Amino acid sequence: MSSAAPPANIADGPDTVLREEVRTAGMVWLRELIRFERTRARILSGLVQPVLFLVVLGYGMSGLVGTTAGFDFKKFMFPGIMAMSVVTTAIFSGMSIVWDREFGFLREMLVAPTSRASLALGKTAGGATVAAAQGTIMLILAPLIGVHLTALLVLEIIGLELLMAIALTAFGVFVATHIQKMEGFQVVMQLLLFPMIFLSGALFPLNGLPGWLGVLTHVNPLTYAVAPLRQVVFAAQDMPAAARQRFPASVELFGHTLSIGTEIAIVVVFAGIFIALAIRGFSRME
Amino acid sequence: MASTVSSDARVDVAASPPRPNVIEVRDLTRRFGEFTAVDGISFDVREGEVFAFLGPNGAGKSTTINMLCTLARPTSGHASVAGFDVAARPKAVRRHIGLVFQEPTLDDQLTAQENLRFHAVLYRIPSDEVNERVARVLDLVDLSDRRYDRVSEFSGGMARRLEIARALMHVPGVLFLDEPTIGLDPQTRALMWEDVLRLREEANVTVFLTTHYMDEAEYADRIAIIDHGAIVAIDTPQALKATIGADTVDLQTTDDVAAVAAARRNGYRVEAGADGVRVFVEHGETAVAPLIAAVGVPVLHVHVHQPTLDDVFLHYTGREIRESHAEAMSPRVRAFTRARRR
Numbered sequence: 001m002s003s004a005a006p007p008a009n010i011a012d013g014p015d016t017v018l019r020e021e022v023r024t025a026g027m028v029w030l031r032e033l034i035r036f037e038r039t040r041a042r043i044l045s046g047l048v049q050p051v052l053f054l055v056v057l058g059y060g061m062s063g064l065v066g067t068t069a070g071f072d073f074k075k076f077m078f079p080g081i082m083a084m085s086v087v088t089t090a091i092f093s094g095m096s097i098v099w100d101r102e103f104g105f106l107r108e109m110l111v112a113p114t115s116r117a118s119l120a121l122g123k124t125a126g127g128a129t130v131a132a133a134q135g136t137i138m139l140i141l142a143p144l145i146g147v148h149l150t151a152l153l154v155l156e157i158i159g160l161e162l163l164m165a166i167a168l169t170a171f172g173v174f175v176a177t178h179i180q181k182m183e184g185f186q187v188v189m190q191l192l193l194f195p196m197i198f199l200s201g202a203l204f205p206l207n208g209l210p211g212w213l214g215v216l217t218h219v220n221p222l223t224y225a226v227a228p229l230r231q232v233v234f235a236a237q238d239m240p241a242a243a244r245q246r247f248p249a250s251v252e253l254f255g256h257t258l259s260i261g262t263e264i265a266i267v268v269v270f271a272g273i274f275i276a277l278a279i280r281g282f283s284r285m286e
Numbered sequence: 287m288a289s290t291v292s293s294d295a296r297v298d299v300a301a302s303p304p305r306p307n308v309i310e311v312r313d314l315t316r317r318f319g320e321f322t323a324v325d326g327i328s329f330d331v332r333e334g335e336v337f338a339f340l341g342p343n344g345a346g347k348s349t350t351i352n353m354l355c356t357l358a359r360p361t362s363g364h365a366s367v368a369g370f371d372v373a374a375r376p377k378a379v380r381r382h383i384g385l386v387f388q389e390p391t392l393d394d395q396l397t398a399q400e401n402l403r404f405h406a407v408l409y410r411i412p413s414d415e416v417n418e419r420v421a422r423v424l425d426l427v428d429l430s431d432r433r434y435d436r437v438s439e440f441s442g443g444m445a446r447r448l449e450i451a452r453a454l455m456h457v458p459g460v461l462f463l464d465e466p467t468i469g470l471d472p473q474t475r476a477l478m479w480e481d482v483l484r485l486r487e488e489a490n491v492t493v494f495l496t497t498h499y500m501d502e503a504e505y506a507d508r509i510a511i512i513d514h515g516a517i518v519a520i521d522t523p524q525a526l527k528a529t530i531g532a533d534t535v536d537l538q539t540t541d542d543v544a545a546v547a548a549a550r551r552n553g554y555r556v557e558a559g560a561d562g563v564r565v566f567v568e569h570g571e572t573a574v575a576p577l578i579a580a581v582g583v584p585v586l587h588v589h590v591h592q593p594t595l596d597d598v599f600l601h602y603t604g605r606e607i608r609e610s611h612a613e614a615m616s617p618r619v620r621a622f623t624r625a626r627r628r
Contacts, residue, residue: 034400
């Protein structure tokens with residue numbers, strides 16, 4: 001081994017440094033994909049909960065709400081359920097750092113002579129890819145629900161899922177960097193994840209909520225991520241005006257209906273903030 | 287068999303030209319509030335040495351290794367590793383050291399090769415060299431046939447060896463092993479030591495390790511005994527054992543008084559104990575036959591005792607470090623050892 005080349009030169013130029021940091025982030029990203037692919041049970045269990053919601057809640061509520069111009073509640077729920085699947089997987093992936101800590105692998109990453117930002121970004125990208133994949137798998141249920149898919153719609157869905165997943169995985173990473181114990185993970189899932197999903201419009205329309213709950217829905221980043229997903233799905237359906245009236249897809253803010261562009265911009269801003277927080281959290285870990 | 291390995295592989299420091307220091311430590315101190323974990327220690331480790339930090343749990347071993355690996359900042363004092371100051375150039379230090387922690391740090395969902403490739407990227411090993419190095423380090427720890435197996439299928443000893451292989455991926459100048467054999471069964475521990483000593487030869491790496499197993503410290507070229515954050519002794523295992531004196535032969539005879547008198551007449555250094563005679567000799571095993579002839583009375587029981595690192599530790603700290611698996615030392619020996627210290 002003495003004959004082998006010495007370790008990489010520490011006086012590398014900025015180009016080399018950048019290339020190496022991208023390579024590091026890429027490796028962390030790849031690890032997330034490998035782990036996702038190897039834990040098929042997790043993929044399956046990740047499907048069970050959304051399907052349960054869709055079937056039980058969807059059919060139950062459809063009976064109650066009824067059909068408006070051939071459009072029922074299951075179709076309204078479908079994009080929300082996809083979002084729920086993405087968000088759950090994203091936060092779970094981001095927070096898998098808690099597992100990495102518990103099983104020691106985090107230490108291998110933290111002691112390496114590499115930038116923490118690359119590790120945080122790689123983890124976020126990996127978790128987001130996995131989460132978007134998990135959400136996209138849900139599309140196999142679309143024919144059952146009667147949701148019509150086009151190639152363009154699928155692309156739009158994947159794009160929006162990725163954006164949502166990036167924001168939420170970064171959020172998960174940020175939270176995980178402040179958690180030392182496994183128990184903390186459960187607490188976060190209960191106290192943050194479920195309220196976020198319920199107050200995002202994923203499962204029911206947000207109009208008609210009492211004022212204080214309305215405020216909560218409007219500070220919830222997820223609200224602005226669910227709405228565009230629903231809008232693109234609705235746009236691809238043959239949907240009468242009455243149904244659009246009954247099942248609104250856009251977010252209302254201060255009496256204005258936000259455009260899909262504004263909603264997406266808001267999610268981008270949230271994503272930026274969460275990524276910054278994730279990098280900061282990762283950099284301060286010991 | 288274990289001791290054969292160590293003596294064969296041991297570097298003859300006196301015979302070879304002086305080697306440069308790869309670790310230099312001066313007045314290194316680390317305090318946690320009121321508590322001083324490491325108290326002004328100074329020592330050097332030469333290139334190619336296997337250097338052991340020996341001490342009980344809580345003596346400051348891990349704190350020291352953490353400071354040398356730049357995982358903890360010294361409160362005061364200096365340390366340089368592979369030519370870089372640990373406080374000023376932590377990243378440069380980390381690029382030039384290999385680290386194996388007490389707790390496993392592998393991803394057991396990944397294969398051996400995947401764990402190594404991950405490490406290769408973190409340590410910026412050029413892409414075109416990665417494959418070759420993976421093969422090389424797996425060969426060093428004899429895991430080539432498990433290259434594509436997931437770590438979850440590995441035994442504890444195999445996982446530890448893989449960690450050592452991984453630490454060697456980036457060709458470190460110094461390999462730090464924090465309690466490398468903890469949690470391994472005695473057989474696996476012996477095998478791991480063979481690996482470590484072979485690595486020193488084949489990978490030309492300096493090894494700095496901590497242990498609280500006395501029998502393991504014997505494998506090292508030099509040992510620093512650390513207690514309450516301070517180094518109480520530092521030398522080769524042989525020299526350390528020599529400092530506490532000669533071998534002893536304990537005899538029980540039909541007439542201990544006569545035996546003592548006869549042995550003294552024949553020039554032996556003798557102490558009479560409550561239940562026998564203790565004779566101090568140069569080499570215990572060869573001294574037994576002439577000694578039995580010299581005492582002139584029937585001998586009922588003979589026990590030869592050669593100083594161990596346990597005795598050395600006891601000598602310097604007044605306490606025992608031994609683990610339950612080690613053979614128990616009789617209270618009498620302890621009394622003798624204390625008496626000699628005064």
